[in-house]
Amino acid sequence: MPEKKDVWQGTLSLMILKTLESMGPLHGYGIARRIEQTSGDLLAVNYGTLYPALVKLESEGVIASEWGVSDNNRKAKFYRLTRAGHKQVARETRSWEETSAILGRFLDAGKAAS
Amino acid sequence: MKPFRVLLWRLRGLFSNGRRRDSQEEIESHLQFHIDDNLRAGMALDEARRQAVLRLGSTQGTVEACRDRNTLPLLENAWQDTRFAIRQFRNNPAFAATAIFVLALGLCGSIAIFAFVDAALLKPLPYRAPSELVSIYESIPTCRECNLSYPDYLDWKRMNVSFSSMAAYAGRLLTLTSGPAAKPVRGARVSPGFFRTLGVAPAIGRDFPDRGDPAAAPPAVLISYRKWMEEFSGSSRALGRAVILGGNSYTLIGVLPPGFRFAPVGAAEYWIPLDYNGSCEKRRGCHNLYAVGRLKPGVSFAAAGANMKRIAAGLEQQFPDSNKGQASQLVPLTETVAGRIKPILIALLSGAALLLLIATVNVASLLMVRSESRLREIAIRSALGAGRTRIASQLATESFLLVAAASLAGLLGAASCIRFLLSLVPADMLAYMPFLEDVGLTSRVLAFAAILSCGAAAVFAVSPALHIGESGGAPGLSESSRGYSGTLWRRIGGRLVVMELTTTVVLLVGAGLLSKSLHKLLNVELNFAPDRIVSLLAVAPGKVYETPEKQVALAKRIVALLSTIPDVQAVGHSSDLPVSTNGDTTWIRIAGRPYNGVHNEVLERQVSPAYFSALSVRLIRGRFFSERDDTSQPKVAIINRAFADHYFRGEDAIGKQIGDPALKPENMHQIVGIVDNLREGPLDQDIRPALYRPFYQLPDVGMGLVVQTTQAESAVLPQVVSALNKIDGRIITLEGASMQSKIGGSSSAYLRRLSASLASAFAGAALLLSAVGLYGVISYSVRQRTREVGVRMALGARKGNVYALVLREAAWLVALGIALGLGASLLATRFLRDLLFGVQFWDPLVLASVALVLAAIALAAAFLPARRAASVNPVNALRAE
Numbered sequence: 005m006p007e008k009k010d011v012w013q014g015t016l017s018l019m020i021l022k023t024l025e026s027m028g029p030l031h032g033y034g035i036a037r038r039i040e041q042t043s044g045d046l047l048a049v050n051y052g053t054l055y056p057a058l059v060k061l062e063s064e065g066v067i068a069s070e071w072g073v074s075d076n077n078r079k080a081k082f083y084r085l086t087r088a089g090h091k092q093v094a095r096e097t098r099s100w101e102e103t104s105a106i107l108g109r110f111l112d113a114g115k116a117a118s
Numbered sequence: 119m120k121p122f123r124v125l126l127w128r129l130r131g132l133f134s135n136g137r138r139r140d141s142q143e144e145i146e147s148h149l150q151f152h153i154d155d156n157l158r159a160g161m162a163l164d165e166a167r168r169q170a171v172l173r174l175g176s177t178q179g180t181v182e183a184c185r186d187r188n189t190l191p192l193l194e195n196a197w198q199d200t201r202f203a204i205r206q207f208r209n210n211p212a213f214a215a216t217a218i219f220v221l222a223l224g225l226c227g228s229i230a231i232f233a234f235v236d237a238a239l240l241k242p243l244p245y246r247a248p249s250e251l252v253s254i255y256e257s258i259p260t261c262r263e264c265n266l267s268y269p270d271y272l273d274w275k276r277m278n279v280s281f282s283s284m285a286a287y288a289g290r291l292l293t294l295t296s297g298p299a300a301k302p303v304r305g306a307r308v309s310p311g312f313f314r315t316l317g318v319a320p321a322i323g324r325d326f327p328d329r330g331d332p333a334a335a336p337p338a339v340l341i342s343y344r345k346w347m348e349e350f351s352g353s354s355r356a357l358g359r360a361v362i363l364g365g366n367s368y369t370l371i372g373v374l375p376p377g378f379r380f381a382p383v384g385a386a387e388y389w390i391p392l393d394y395n396g397s398c399e400k401r402r403g404c405h406n407l408y409a410v411g412r413l414k415p416g417v418s419f420a421a422a423g424a425n426m427k428r429i430a431a432g433l434e435q436q437f438p439d440s441n442k443g444q445a446s447q448l449v450p451l452t453e454t455v456a457g458r459i460k461p462i463l464i465a466l467l468s469g470a471a472l473l474l475l476i477a478t479v480n481v482a483s484l485l486m487v488r489s490e491s492r493l494r495e496i497a498i499r500s501a502l503g504a505g506r507t508r509i510a511s512q513l514a515t516e517s518f519l520l521v522a523a524a525s526l527a528g529l530l531g532a533a534s535c536i537r538f539l540l541s542l543v544p545a546d547m548l549a550y551m552p553f554l555e556d557v558g559l560t561s562r563v564l565a566f567a568a569i570l571s572c573g574a575a576a577v578f579a580v581s582p583a584l585h586i587g588e589s590g591g592a593p594g595l596s597e598s599s600r601g602y603s604g605t606l607w608r609r610i611g612g613r614l615v616v617m618e619l620t621t622t623v624v625l626l627v628g629a630g631l632l633s634k635s636l637h638k639l640l641n642v643e644l645n646f647a648p649d650r651i652v653s654l655l656a657v658a659p660g661k662v663y664e665t666p667e668k669q670v671a672l673a674k675r676i677v678a679l680l681s682t683i684p685d686v687q688a689v690g691h692s693s694d695l696p697v698s699t700n701g702d703t704t705w706i707r708i709a710g711r712p713y714n715g716v717h718n719e720v721l722e723r724q725v726s727p728a729y730f731s732a733l734s735v736r737l738i739r740g741r742f743f744s745e746r747d748d749t750s751q752p753k754v755a756i757i758n759r760a761f762a763d764h765y766f767r768g769e770d771a772i773g774k775q776i777g778d779p780a781l782k783p784e785n786m787h788q789i790v791g792i793v794d795n796l797r798e799g800p801l802d803q804d805i806r807p808a809l810y811r812p813f814y815q816l817p818d819v820g821m822g823l824v825v826q827t828t829q830a831e832s833a834v835l836p837q838v839v840s841a842l843n844k845i846d847g848r849i850i851t852l853e854g855a856s857m858q859s860k861i862g863g864s865s866s867a868y869l870r871r872l873s874a875s876l877a878s879a880f881a882g883a884a885l886l887l888s889a890v891g892l893y894g895v896i897s898y899s900v901r902q903r904t905r906e907v908g909v910r911m912a913l914g915a916r917k918g919n920v921y922a923l924v925l926r927e928a929a930w931l932v933a934l935g936i937a938l939g940l941g942a943s944l945l946a947t948r949f950l951r952d953l954l955f956g957v958q959f960w961d962p963l964v965l966a967s968v969a970l971v972l973a974a975i976a977l978a979a980a981f982l983p984a985r986r987a988a989s990v991n992p993v994n995a996l997r998a999e
């Protein structure tokens with residue numbers, strides 16, 4: 005099994021937001037598990053840094069939290085995207101896609117040349 | 119937008135406690151979810167839990183990381199530190215109280231003195247562009263900054279190219295007549311452009327007219343704002359009213375702005391034009407005015423000085439009789455106003471700064487000793503993970519709190535100090551220092567206080583942190599962690615005490631020199647007997663007593679009536695009282711000698727026959743004046759010893775003829791007597807040659823009365839005043855006092871006494887602080903060496919040896935401190951030269967006494983710990999801790 009790469013700090017925020025966008029409100033554990041799933045288990049989320057990252061996002065106002073009850077009746081803190089959050093996701097997605105497109109050209113060019 | 123939002127979030131987190139609990143619960147629920155998943159995957163409960171915990175990492179760490187994002191860690195830490203520091207102070211109030219008191223003492227002195235420095239030297243004068251204003255003096259060898267004559271002033275004004283405007287002024291005592299009553303008021307005579315030169319316009323009404331011949335204008339008067347409120351209740355109908363000054367009627371044309379002052383004329387309230395018809399104003403050789411000018415833009419002070427020098431030289435050529443030897447002297451107006459007390463203020467500020475230095479060093483050593491006792495606590499903290507910055511900031515918080523409390527106390531103390539010091543300045547001196555009226559905690563003073571506090575805080579924050587940084591945390595943790603830290607403190611503590619002692623020596627020497635100067639000044643030779651003498655100035659109305667005959671008759675009546683007062687032994691009068699001024703001079707020329715036109719300036723006084731005997735002045739040769747020396751007799755004169763020594767060395771002056779520079783026959787006098795050098799001028803000025811002439815031959819309306827009594831002066835003075843009133847109610851009396859208090863209260867004596875007292879207060883406080891500091895260091899060292907002393911005693915040392923051991927250590931510190939201090943004071947006190955009188959700045963008596971006093975007190979301070987060491991029980995000391 006290939007080594008699980010550590011999740012880079014900068015992209016963790018985007019992954020959290022994207023997860024919330026597609027999955028709707030989730031608690032912290034759920035977000036972490038979903039990220040690992042989406043990456044095809046190639047990424048290992050450091051749970052210790054997940055929660056501070058969630059606090060940061062909440063302080064910036066892109067997500068909001070409230071206490072609720074999970075499926076199996078456990079008390080948990082659920083996070084959801086705010087309107088500002090939706091806008092941020094769209095913005096960052098666009099920016100990443102542009103970046104990887106430009107990078108892709110370089111890599112293709114390199115491949116063609118070699 | 120985002121950073122602001124984040125900040126708000128963090129601020130909210132600062133004040134709510136719930137978030138930490140939230141994080142805790144959230145992490146726990148996370149663990150539960152993970153454990154559930156693990157259980158579903160088939161692990162046993164133990165394994166499930168273990169895996170979940172491993173994967174999460176440190177729970178506490180995660181909660182802390184969340185907390186760091188949830189609040190402002192900086193503020194929260196600071197708040198925590200503050201609460202902790204306050205708790206520490208409550209546990210050890212003596213330490214906090216001492217530190218705050220000592221520091222507040224140092225700050226209070228510095229802030230209070232700086233407030234005076236600010237008011238006198240830093241605050242700009244209340245005129246337009248005050249840096250352009252210059253005092254213009256005439257200058258002769260015996261009087262560098264001297265008054266001018268009116269004709270000279272006119273020529274200077276006309277011929278100069280450096281000043282955009284120039285004006286003349288003179289402070290005068292005027293008689294205000296309202297109805298039948300006459301009272302003396304302070305006023306000033308000024309040229310028409312005076313207020314315009316200063317850039318001040320009347321608040322109400324108008325200024326003196328600028329155009330036309332000033333001598334032809336109707337006499338007008340401007341009054342001060344305060345007088346306007348007092349006499350006319352602030353009514354605008356006051357304008358145009360007549361004010362009778364000196365028997366002449368003046369029309370009130372304007373009121374000056376509130377708070378207007380011109381220091382050289384003191385508390386003048388009535389401002390009238392120059393006396394264009396005065397006999398002095400008509401003569402170029404009679405000097406009774408001062409001048410002030412405003413520099414033209416772009417003209418430098420030096421250029422103006424050169425310009426005026428040339429003009430003075432030109433006048434010297436043109437009018438050799440009156441102007442020979444007269445140069446000019448320019449001084450910035452700011453210096454004229456505050457020049458007298460500038461050296462004193464600077465000296466006092468230096469003294470206060472030194473005291474603050476001692477206080478700071480004292481508190482710094484207190485803090486260091488305290489940080490010593492906390493080494494263990496700090497070692498534990500750092501072992502638990504506190505970073506160096508965090509520990510340092512906690513120590514710094516303590517220092518900041520101490521400094522903040524001390525600054526507050528210091529400011530409050532300074533406010534009272536300022537009021538107290540201001541109350542020590544007598545009212546008539548205050549009139550000539552109007553800038554002192556609003557001395558207080560201005561913004562500049564507060565800024566100065568803030569700078570001092572920040573400096574002190576920086577010193578305190580750094581010193582214990584350095585100390586701890588040096589020794590690190592490890593030694594603090596061992597069981598008997600004493601030896602290492604003990605020596606460290608002894609080294610640093612000793613150095614600090616030596617610094618304190620050195621500074622104390624400098625302060626003590628300064629105070630000693632100033633006190634000795636005061637003593638010398640007060641014991642200067644008066645050459646008359648000041649005890650049991652009542653002195654008083656009396657001025658009769660000039661319009662009533664116009665002729666010399668009337669003036670002589672009045673004087674005789676006054677002397678006769680005063681002599682009938684019980685217990686009065688003698689009555690005399692002179693044109694100026696003794697110990698008042700070296701002014702009122704004249705030029706003389708001695709008949710029968712070659713004359714090169716140089717001005718021989720001597721004091722001139724007109725005295726009654728009994729004057730010298732009333733003052734018990736010694737007659738050296740010849741005779742005193744008698745009742746017969748009046749206008750029917752040839753003119754006679756008495757000279758003082760200085761005159762005889764200077765002009766008649768080796769000859770007998772008696773019988774010689776002297777006169778004015780032109781040797782006009784009507785002004786020739788024959789010298790009939792030589793008296794001792796009665797001190798006419800202030801205590802700190804030289805005795806000048808003086809020429810005395812009989813009042814009956816040269817009478818006047820004003821006289822300085824001296825009344826010799828057998829009773830207390832305070833009992834006789836009122837009787838003298840009422841006697842004068844009985845003779846003529848219009849006679850004005852001024853400055854009635856006993857001669858001793860007049861001398862003691864003269865400004866030169868007073869200012870010296872004030873500086874000597876303040877310097878001594880600083881020195882005393884410094885001595886106390888140093889003694890306490892030394893006591894602290896020796897005490898601490900004794901505590902450290904208890905075991906060593908125990909061993910020595912067990913090995914046979916006696917009490918005396920132990921005393922010697924401790925006192926040797928103290929003596930070394932004290933000797934070093936005194937040696938360095940004496941050296942430092944030799945460097946520092948040379949700046950006191952301007953203030954010293956009759957004392958050299960290296961005066962050996964003062965230096966020796968300071969060394970002795972400090973040594974005695976310091977060794978006394980070391981004695982107590984020495985006694986404690988000597989009474990140590992060796993068994994207790996040797997017992998293992």
